[in-house]
Amino acid sequence: MRIRVLGIGMGPQHVTPEVAEALRGADYVLAARKAEHDPLLDVRRAICERHGVELAVVPDPPRDRDDPADYPAAVAAWHEERAAAYERVLARRGGTAAFLVWGDPSLYDSTIRVVRRVAGRLGADWDVLPGVSAPHLLAARHRIVLHEVGRPVHITTARRLPEAVAAGQDSIVVLLGGEPELSGLADWTVWWGANLGAPGEELAHGRVGDVLPDLVAARERARAAAGWVMDICLLRRGR
Incomplete structure (x- = not known):
């Protein structure tokens, strides 16, 4: 076997x-x-x-x-x-x-x-x-590197995002769960994607306080197109 x-x-x-x-x-x-x-x-x-x-x-x-x-x-x-x-x-x-x-x-x-x-x-x-991971796809779609020069990137789930922020993490990849709780992160930058590589793929990028309404709407469009939604984002603290 x-x-x-x-x-x-x-x-x-x-x-x-x-x-x-x-x-x-x-x-x-x-x-x-x-x-x-x-x-x-x-x-x-x-x-x-x-x-x-x-x-x-x-x-x-x-x-x-x-x-x-x-x-x-x-x-x-x-x-x-x-x-x-x-x-x-x-x-x-x-x-x-x-x-x-x-x-x-x-x-x-x-x-x-x-x-x-x-x-x-x-x-x-x-x-x-191995397969192609969601962080790989997110970085490719937005044409970015997930971490800044010589610095780490933290990978966690939506339910543990507040814990990561409180611990001082400033480049955070967020997977799993529903819509991330982004209150208090208005001045952070987000690179977001839903259903990457699948029908109904959606992308958003910008200052959280500016793009959050568009992100929420895009998430629902992705769900409507595919019948499900898997989303991921990179959050980076403003400097």
Whole structure:
């Protein structure tokens, strides 16, 4: 048994030759269905069809998304339920299975954690191939470098943005979550994008206090065009 974790960027146009070769050698792709109508699953299906590999769909276990008091414990429980669901399919089917991960598997995705658990229990070999990440796409679309010369860039989630600002971070890449809480950041500069590399891509750039209304409207346009929205931004403190 072999399990391959494959980064796919934002869809078929970002599948690298290395990942395409891995797909051609897989017996099937294993993917979670998160809703009855799941547009992100549809993209995975399109990739499978393009590369001639079967898609095996597993209902995704429910997750507590209401900011539980013990967030790490809630996520760990969800990961274990996912691992158990995947393990049942893998144990029954064997062969070479692939997981298609949005962006790059190393960044704010738990497929590696889940697969490590499953592979250990099944005694399966597994590997990871990289993909194009959202920060890469954001920087390319805006033609920028994410950090200033000789300085760091901090990568975090929308829910932890206030913590990063309070800690003194001044170049912050923000992923995941709803519309970032930007109150108090009016004089910061933002480089923002939604659904980068996908239908309905939207971009915005400027002083936060000036572009925030346009950003909110662009986010809703992206959601309307694709049926979902994934956005990311770079925030840099004014100097």
